[in-house]
Amino acid sequence: MFPSGFYRDENDELNVQGIKISDLTNRFGTPLFIYDTGLMKERYEEFLDTVKNVNGNIHYAVKANDSLNIIKFFGKLGSGADIVSIGEFEKCVAAGISPNKMIFSGVGKNKDEIEIALRNNILQFNIESEEELNDIYNIASKLKLTANICLRVNPDIAPDTHKKISTGEKETKFGIDIDDVARLYKRLYELDYINPVGLGVHIGSQIFDFSFFEKAYLDLKNIADDLKKNGYKVPTLDLGGGIGINYNSNKKPNFITYKKIISDIFLKSDYQLSFEPGRSLIAEAGVLITKVIRNKKNKGKNFVIVDAAMNNLIRPTLYDAYHKIELVKDKIGEEIVVDIVGPICETGDFIALNRKLIEVKSDDLLTIRTAGAYASVMKSNYNSRVDAVEILIHDGKSYKIKQTDTIQNTILKEKMVDFNF
Numbered sequence: 001m002f003p004s005g006f007y008r009d010e011n012d013e014l015n016v017q018g019i020k021i022s023d024l025t026n027r028f029g030t031p032l033f034i035y036d037t038g039l040m041k042e043r044y045e046e047f048l049d050t051v052k053n054v055n056g057n058i059h060y061a062v063k064a065n066d067s068l069n070i071i072k073f074f075g076k077l078g079s080g081a082d083i084v085s086i087g088e089f090e091k092c093v094a095a096g097i098s099p100n101k102m103i104f105s106g107v108g109k110n111k112d113e114i115e116i117a118l119r120n121n122i123l124q125f126n127i128e129s130e131e132e133l134n135d136i137y138n139i140a141s142k143l144k145l146t147a148n149i150c151l152r153v154n155p156d157i158a159p160d161t162h163k164k165i166s167t168g169e170k171e172t173k174f175g176i177d178i179d180d181v182a183r184l185y186k187r188l189y190e191l192d193y194i195n196p197v198g199l200g201v202h203i204g205s206q207i208f209d210f211s212f213f214e215k216a217y218l219d220l221k222n223i224a225d226d227l228k229k230n231g232y233k234v235p236t237l238d239l240g241g242g243i244g245i246n247y248n249s250n251k252k253p254n255f256i257t258y259k260k261i262i263s264d265i266f267l268k269s270d271y272q273l274s275f276e277p278g279r280s281l282i283a284e285a286g287v288l289i290t291k292v293i294r295n296k297k298n299k300g301k302n303f304v305i306v307d308a309a310m311n312n313l314i315r316p317t318l319y320d321a322y323h324k325i326e327l328v329k330d331k332i333g334e335e336i337v338v339d340i341v342g343p344i345c346e347t348g349d350f351i352a353l354n355r356k357l358i359e360v361k362s363d364d365l366l367t368i369r370t371a372g373a374y375a376s377v378m379k380s381n382y383n384s385r386v387d388a389v390e391i392l393i394h395d396g397k398s399y400k401i402k403q404t405d406t407i408q409n410t411i412l413k414e415k416m417v418d419f420n421f
């Protein structure tokens with residue numbers, strides 16, 4: 001048995017499930033995303049253990065990584081899905097997840113999306129406004145189909161995370177004002193074709209101070225308990241995702257503290273709980289391997305120019321995010337401070353700034369760690385760059401999980417009209 005995840009062999013070279021990373025780059029090229037199903041399974045099972053004594057269901061937040069085979073893998077382990085578009089819906093169906101295990105989240109579901117979800121008996125809609133309720137009601141009554149509705153609460157909580165991924169404050173576009181929730185929940189009861197199933201909350205992503213979760217969950221439970229006292233049924237509470245993961249160390253996500261918090265709040269209650277973890281299931285199971293193109297010095301500043309760029313991993317420039325970077329084959333040498341940058345023509349195109357790294361040379365391979373979540377899924381083709389190859393390692397074998405376009409394919413797709421300018 002090999003250790004789960006990416007580990008060093010006796011020659012200090014990075015391996016996964018007994019395969020050398022350099023063998024994989026020889027075969028598939030760079031930049032290359034590699035995912036380890038061993039670590040995915042480990043994290044999924046740990047999460048399951050975290051939520052099982054509070055009657056919790058897992059709905060993998062597909063947005064973290066919507067690769068068909070990754071969704072399929074979590075689906076096979078028993079996961080449902082948290083989706084935010086009909087695109088994600090179709091991918092989950094193709095990956096074998098039944099619509100009756102899907103939660104449809106998101107602030108901007110359009111009318112076509114609502115209709116498709118209804119016709120397919122989706123488990124529930126987590127709705128974010130009274131206006132959205134009105135749209136769903138109109139469509140459901142026209143189709144004579146019942147919509148299961150959960151109200152996403154905006155508890156006006158600002159967790160300890162980057163402003164762009166904080167979703168629990170009243171200034172953000174997310175959720176229904178906490179003071180309006182009870183009134184709206186009662187209104188659900190007045191509408192035909194609307195079946196109230198509960199309340200939900202998701203205050204943001206990459207959260208480490210779990211007291212914010214605690215406060216949000218207590219707020220949610222208080223409203224639900226009050227509604228129940230007044231004779232309304234509130235069968236489920238959806239607690240969202242958001243558990244932070246450690247980008248700069250190999251420490252696991254803190255499922256232990258999370259378990260304690262949810263057990264303290266919910267163990268004695270009879271709510272069916274749903275969880276929507278994304279990052280904590282998949283981030284650590286992925287790496288992005290990149291090759292050094294060349295070094296460059298400019299007035300004493302050192303740049304390492306690599307073949308991965310912001311189109312492969314936008315997190316550093318978008319959220320000032322830190323990703324650990326290591327040589328695939330460790331070597332002894334002097335550490336210098338470098339900016340690790342891509343070939344894209346923007347100053348914002350960087351993977352790491354002011355990073356200590358052993359001096360590298362052209363063709364050395366670097367591992368960008370913790371690139372399983374919100375990495376490839378946020379890719380673009382800026383600068384006419386083609387997608388990186390993605391492979392999954394399962395049972396000691398490597399599988400390419402995406403067909404990537406060559407630039408010739410891309411050109412063909414755009415030759416729809418032959419203008420004779």
Ligand code: LLP
Nearest residue numbers: 061105202205206241242276277278279374
């Ligand atoms: N549920 C809802 C309603 C969400 O909006 C999200 C994430 C999740 C669950 C999953 O949260 P997680 O467990 O992954 O924290 N691109 C950003 C992260 C955006 C998160 C969006 N919503 C990043 O790279 O950090």
